[in-house]
Amino acid sequence: VQLQASGGGPVQAGGSLRLSCAASRSTISNNGMAWFRRAPGKEREFVAGIAYRGDTIQYADAVKGRFTISRDNAKNTVYLQMNSLKPEDTAAYFCAVSLTPYSSTDSGRYRYWGQGTQVTVSS
Numbered sequence: 001v002q003l004q005a006s007g008g009g010p011v012q013a014g015g016s017l018r019l020s021c022a023a024s025r026s027t028i029s030n031n032g033m034a035w036f037r038r039a040p041g042k043e044r045e046f047v048a049g050i051a052y053r054g055d056t057i058q059y060a061d062a063v064k065g066r067f068t069i070s071r072d073n074a075k076n077t078v079y080l081q082m083n084s085l086k087p088e089d090t091a092a093y094f095c096a097v098s099l100t101p102y103s104s105t106d107s108g109r110y111r112y113w114g115q116g117t118q119v120t121v122s123s
């Protein structure tokens with residue numbers, strides 16, 4: 001499975017971006033998916049995850065109320081709507097396909113990873 005992430009870029013604090021992650025195969029409709037991010041000098045961290053049917057969603061505390069994850073299985077795509085962006089959201093964002101039908105905050109539970117899309121939030 002190949003994952004193509006897009007939608008990143010520069011934005012001012014308080015602005016919004018929508019990330020997309022398109023998968024090359026439809027089999028991801030049976031898998032949980034998630035977004036992780038890695039800021040310069042920091043460890044990769046979980047951002048948001050969504051179960052295969054979209055009915056179970058997880059968010060990191062740092063993004064709750066500002067970010068929304070969704071998926072369209074017909075398009076093999078998962079999205080991350082990011083609102084009220086802060087400079088501390090600056091990072092490379094990666095999408096991933098879970099080993100199971102559900103997401104997890106543990107990066108070790110993911111089989112396939114996208115190449116990352118850079119988000120830079122200026123103050």
